[in-house]
Amino acid sequence: MIDTHCHLVDNKFKSDVDEVIERAKQSGVKHAVVCPEYASQFDAVLDLHAKHLDFVIPAIGVHPIQRANY
Known part of the structure; x- marks a missing residue:
């Protein structure tokens, strides 16, 4: 099984x-597949x-809902 969308770099974790x-x-x-919500989380995803390496697949990008922040 693959979790295709999670936010493991969220402060909750x-x-x-x-x-x-x-x-x-x-x-x-x-x-x-670990997805950042903000560009400020890109490095955290790559660090994780x-x-x-055997578990986390980084998906670097920003959801369109966040476009007002950029």
Whole structure:
């Protein structure tokens, strides 16, 4: 199973993202496509990918709903 859209760089996961990823793996998730909501999160997504190469697939971009912020 692949989670095709998640926000693991959201502040809600700041303290336990590694545990969240481990629980997902134990539940059968093979990969997660991690999407930033803001451009300011791009580096965090890439850092998470570097730390979890076997799991995190980065999807760098900004949702059109955020266009007013750019």
